[in-house]
Amino acid sequence: MDCNCVSDLLLTPPVPTLWTPGIAFPDWAYKPESSPGSRQIQLWHFILELLQKEEYQGVIAWQGDYGEFVIKDPDEVAKLWGLRKCKPHMNYDKLSRALRYYYNKRILHKTKGKRFTYKFNFSKVVLVNYPLLDMASSPFLLAQNHFNGGTATPDCSPVTPEALQSLFPRLPESVRGPSLFDRAAGAPGPDGDKLRLDSFPFLGSGAPCYSKPPSLLGPYPRNPSFDYPWGFNPYLPGAFSLNNCPKLTPGSLYSSHFYPNPLQSSLSQLPHPFSSLLPPGDTTGAERAQTGGTNGSAGGQPPRLCIPPYPSVPIGRTELGNGGMSDRERGETIPGVPGAGLGLGLGLGLGLGLGGVGVGGGGRQSPSERRKGVKQDPESDSDLEITDLSDCSSENENEPDFSLGKEPRLGGRSHLLDAKSGGLGGGLTPLSSLPPPVSPHPLKSLVTPLTPPPSSLPPALSPSLSMVDRHRETETLKLTQS
DNA sequence: CGCGGAATTG
DNA sequence: CAATTCCGCG
Numbered sequence: 001m002d003c004n005c006v007s008d009l010l011l012t013p014p015v016p017t018l019w020t021p022g023i024a025f026p027d028w029a030y031k032p033e034s035s036p037g038s039r040q041i042q043l044w045h046f047i048l049e050l051l052q053k054e055e056y057q058g059v060i061a062w063q064g065d066y067g068e069f070v071i072k073d074p075d076e077v078a079k080l081w082g083l084r085k086c087k088p089h090m091n092y093d094k095l096s097r098a099l100r101y102y103y104n105k106r107i108l109h110k111t112k113g114k115r116f117t118y119k120f121n122f123s124k125v126v127l128v129n130y131p132l133l134d135m136a137s138s139p140f141l142l143a144q145n146h147f148n149g150g151t152a153t154p155d156c157s158p159v160t161p162e163a164l165q166s167l168f169p170r171l172p173e174s175v176r177g178p179s180l181f182d183r184a185a186g187a188p189g190p191d192g193d194k195l196r197l198d199s200f201p202f203l204g205s206g207a208p209c210y211s212k213p214p215s216l217l218g219p220y221p222r223n224p225s226f227d228y229p230w231g232f233n234p235y236l237p238g239a240f241s242l243n244n245c246p247k248l249t250p251g252s253l254y255s256s257h258f259y260p261n262p263l264q265s266s267l268s269q270l271p272h273p274f275s276s277l278l279p280p281g282d283t284t285g286a287e288r289a290q291t292g293g294t295n296g297s298a299g300g301q302p303p304r305l306c307i308p309p310y311p312s313v314p315i316g317r318t319e320l321g322n323g324g325m326s327d328r329e330r331g332e333t334i335p336g337v338p339g340a341g342l343g344l345g346l347g348l349g350l351g352l353g354l355g356g357v358g359v360g361g362g363g364r365q366s367p368s369e370r371r372k373g374v375k376q377d378p379e380s381d382s383d384l385e386i387t388d389l390s391d392c393s394s395e396n397e398n399e400p401d402f403s404l405g406k407e408p409r410l411g412g413r414s415h416l417l418d419a420k421s422g423g424l425g426g427g428l429t430p431l432s433s434l435p436p437p438v439s440p441h442p443l444k445s446l447v448t449p450l451t452p453p454p455s456s457l458p459p460a461l462s463p464s465l466s467m468v469d470r471h472r473e474t475e476t477l478k479l480t481q482s
Numbered sequence: 483c484g485c486g487g488a489a490t491t492g
Numbered sequence: 493c494a495a496t497t498c499c500g501c502g
Contacts, residue, residue, distance in 0.1 A: 040492095040494085040495090042494070042495085043494080043495075085495085085496090087495095087496070089496090089497085090496080092483095093483095093484095093497095093498095094495090094496060094497065094498090095496095096483085096484075096485090097485090097486080097495085097496075097497080097498095098494075098495055098496075100484080100485065100486070101486090101494075101495075103485095103486095110484075110485090112484095115483070115484095116483085
């Protein structure tokens with residue numbers, strides 16, 4: 001019927017070159033919106049689609065913090081969604097339910113206090129300070145959050161340059177010069193450092209890592225405002241591919257086929273990681289920009305560059321003032337780990353991610369707790385809470401572990417490494433299939449220019465460490481702290 | 483409005 | 493599995 005639902009039909013794209021050989025994104029990022037075999041488009045994908053199209057700015061748009069968007073016209077969005085899914089009776093109530101399911105998956109969380117405002121979790125992950133490389137990877141990683149199921153194995157994190165390019169085609173040359181990506185090809189970087197891409201297990205685990213900092217931060221609410229630093233420029237003007245389409249009619253949304261590569265689409269919208277690279281010093285006005293901004297400039301790029309506030313910031317401040325956090329948010333905080341340091345806490349936390357979470361050792365909450373005790377945790381943002389690295393275990397798709405009911409993951413985190421090997425295959429991941437070739441870290445290169453001497457990095461962060469090492473270090477740190 | 487449980491779907 | 497649908501609670 002009239003429903004233009006394109007559902008699955010078209011899908012099948014040739015998965016092209018775009019797809020890069022193994023990039024490690026979050027699983028959710030990968031989710032094929034539509035793949036032949038796969039299921040239909042996912043709501044979050046759809047949301048991203050809408051967000052990226054200017055035509056829909058009136059109904060839904062990026063606004064506020066990084067990754068935050070507002071559904072300006074809920075009914076319309078619901079309608080569009082219903083259209084897409086051929087669910088004529090779709091309404092915001094239902095759509096929002098679906099959105100809520102994402103909380104546990106960590107794909108989204110609600111911005112409290114703001115009506116119809118949700119936020120993608122991209123950021124979470126990202127490393128807060130220490131932009132250095134890590135961040136670079138973050139984008140991807142971040143995505144990684146949950147995904148991981150194996151897909152991305154930790155060890156492999158092949159992010160190829162090409163991939164990056166695809167993702168961020170628009171990066172300014174300055175940032176992404178050819179050189180940046182270049183290295184990759186040939187040189188497999190021996191370095192072992194594979195950027196942390198791989199490493200981000202923490203992400204994988206669901207963000208395990210950073211648990212929230214502790215008490216130091218105090219009440220620190222993670223308010224949305226400060227989430228993470230990388231800049232987000234959600235407002236890419238269609239730069240990315242999807243949009244190529246000039247103005248398609250709404251139907252265009254349906255285009256699953258337009259983007260064969262979900263990543264592309266999705267990622268495209270992600271914030272630029274690079275921003276994070278910026279030197280800390282400049283943090284200046286970062287945050288404020290956001291709020292007010294709103295998009296007056298529609299479509300355009302925001303004046304804000306997105307420099308995120310540095311970690312410190314948050315810390316000091318309790319929050320932007322929004323009182324946004326509500327109980328649950330606070331709650332999250334708690335569980336944290338023993339004190340990490342402040343800024344460091346964050347930073348490291350991330351870095352450590354793994355470790356942190358590690359909790360394996362100990363601090364993690366028991367399932368029971370999380371489950372019912374407080375549901376808060378899952379929510380959001382919290383991502384922080386993260387559990388552990390359990391990543392590998394399941395591979396399904398997204399669901400990692402943290403989610404809810406399942407917690408089997410506990411088994412061990414050690415597997416980071418191990419699992420992978422075998423693991424890859426299993427997953428769904430497209431990536432896996434790819435050859436893991438080279439994975440130089442483009443990012444690294446990227447960063448390099450910008451970044452200062454590595455030496456400054458904390459060990460844990462240091463790129464050169466191999467995953468394992470890092471891991472280890474992390475743990476160590478962790479221990480230490482405790 | 484927003485949340486999440488529960489049952490149901492495809 | 494990822495929603496969809498329905499619903500009670502705050």
